[in-house]
Amino acid sequence: MVTFDARDAGTSQAVWRSDPRLDSLGDLHLDRFDRVVVVSAHPDDETLGAGGLIAECALRSIEVSVIVVTDGCASHPESPTFDRETLARWREAEVREAVAILAPHAPVRTLAFEDGNLDASVPATRDAVALAVGTGSGDAVLLVAPWRGDGHHDHEIVGRIAAEVASSSGCSLAEYPIWMWHWANPNDPTVPWNDLASLHLSPLSLEAKTTAVAAHRSQVEPLSEQPDDEAVLRSDFLEHFTRSAEIFVVSSPVAHREPPLTTLPAAYFEKTYDLHADPWGFTDRWYEERKRALTVASLPRPRYGYGLEIGCSIGVLTQELAARCDRLLAVDISEAAIARARERLVETPNVELQVQDVGKDFPPGSFDLVVLSEVGYYFSPERLDAVLHDIEGSLTPEGTLVACHWRYPVGDYLQSGDGVHGRIAANRSWHRISKHEEKDFVLEVFTLDGRSVAEETGLR
Incomplete structure (x- = not known):
């Protein structure tokens, strides 16, 4: 497995953006799915890797739910100010707040398995994901999970479980890379260019994602000014998640070439009016x-x-x-x-x-x-x-x-x-x-x- 240190500067967003292949990826079309299940290894993975997708589901009236596998208590193992139990409670509150921003009616299930000890909880995790997906779900359900090749042990385990559930249930699978943007570069042979698909995010979804990322305060801000309480996610790393599109690994033909939209759907406008009484400022501009x-x-x-x-x-x-x-x-x-x-x-x-x-x-x-x-x-x-x-x-x-x-x-x-x-x-x-x-x-x-x-x- 790849080894990396999140505290180090990784490959910049500018380097990835300079590769023209990012702009020529096939499209991931959500509208063919009735239901989407998003699984994350830690509280914040779902927001970073698939926050825009979750928001797009809400915008398009697609049923979406979120499963968070671990409690995230290991993000600051040497913190002098927060013990693991307190940090776990804090992170659960953050993920619920973030998902509520992305999709106000989306249910969130936190399995709360110990962060860093996920190997002992593989069977229970598989059962929870399988239950959420349902048996014989077929192509109407999309399961979204961390990419198995992301270079993080917990991401590999959760991604592998999701792949097994997708295979047994017949649902579609899309995997989101998170740390790949940090440790890899566009010419790295491990980057699965042929299996990448892009989901374009509307301005409303991108705005919701930006706000939701900021809700994970324990990760994007220092816990205190004390040593070992530094922010886990560097600002330059977070730039990878400000794109107007999210990238997924789809090893099966999830939806590369679906027919394009012919009209923006009613749900797009209902979401707009939910957020603003006068979205375009007709009365005051x-x-x-x-x-x-x-x-x-x-x-x-x-x-x-x-x-x-x-x-x-x-x-x-x-x-x-x-x-x-x-x-x-x-x-x-x-x-x-x-x-x-x-x-x-x-x-x-x-x-x-x-x-x-x-x-x-x-x-x-x-x-x-x-x-x-x-x-x-x-x-x-x-x-x-x-x-x-x-x-x-x-x-x-x-x-x-x-x-x-x-x-x-x-x-x-x-x-x-x-x-x-x-x-x-x-x-x-x-x-x-x-x-x-x-x-x-x-x-x-x-x-x-x-x-x-x-x-x-x-x-x-």
Whole structure:
């Protein structure tokens, strides 16, 4: 087995990032699984190696549970201020706090076997993992555990147990390296490049992981200023776990080439609204207030009979559009967003609010106005094309399409704002009658008949 000292400086994150193979790994797709079981050898392994995965499960409404095998009492064996029992209790509290940050409803089972003496508890550990996975679970369950080749004895034991359970139950297995990033380098022959898969983390999941790592205070901060109470995890080592993707070893075809997402799922937005009442600052940012004013001012007609707003969020723009429409249908994929929009628009009777995923079920009717504001990049290019086709079919001959989108790249969006507008403009049925472009956003107005305001009102 590899030997290393966690107190020494290891291979830097910059060295690993410089290897182009990290950016060309196959994808680990979670959406094929109904249930995920994460096993860690010590309290903090689950957060470092699979914290983003746990958060992604919560975000996507995938059932996830965590098993922590040892009590972690051996992290500071010579500490002059904390005995092993006290440290074990502290670390259990930390792991429960961390998992609650990642996935608030995920159950955590701590087996509390003595850290450093795991060989004596292999049968009991195997039974606990097998019970969590279930018999005959098949491909619907993903078991996640430390990588057997990580160079740490406890990680090897827990990883080997997980592999045995996966083989007997038929579930899928993904193993997370932790110390490999420290003692190995990209050209080390022990790095299993051919078996590595990457899980992209949304900004929300990465933020949750960062907060959860900090919750393991006994490991990332000194216990005291006394000798032998130093932080166990060096700051340069922790940089390996700030990536926007987590890397797993998947020796079987877990999910390298699943079809990509065509629409960000409803759970993504529900999680967003759980964390923030107004996630994008519609009510208090001048940027948003000004953009709304420009959007409403760009409408080429003073009044519309029946309008459709796709992705209405909490109803701030909806309120202003309602003043220009006899009737307005405002839809959003998020139940939480629609609930808040109802509160805002309780005295706006000409607005109908509806929970709807227009990528799967476009609302029926003929609309004089369709507003697609800050939502097009949540669709894949192919799904957006289908939505645009539905918009075209639903618009009256004199109807208006307004599109407005943020122009900067966002990691979890399925395309860019400029890409959205490029696909609209590529459809020869649409005629652009106005365009407002800034560094931050682009706002365009399209019609089917191509008439300008002057032409429509008889000035020209």
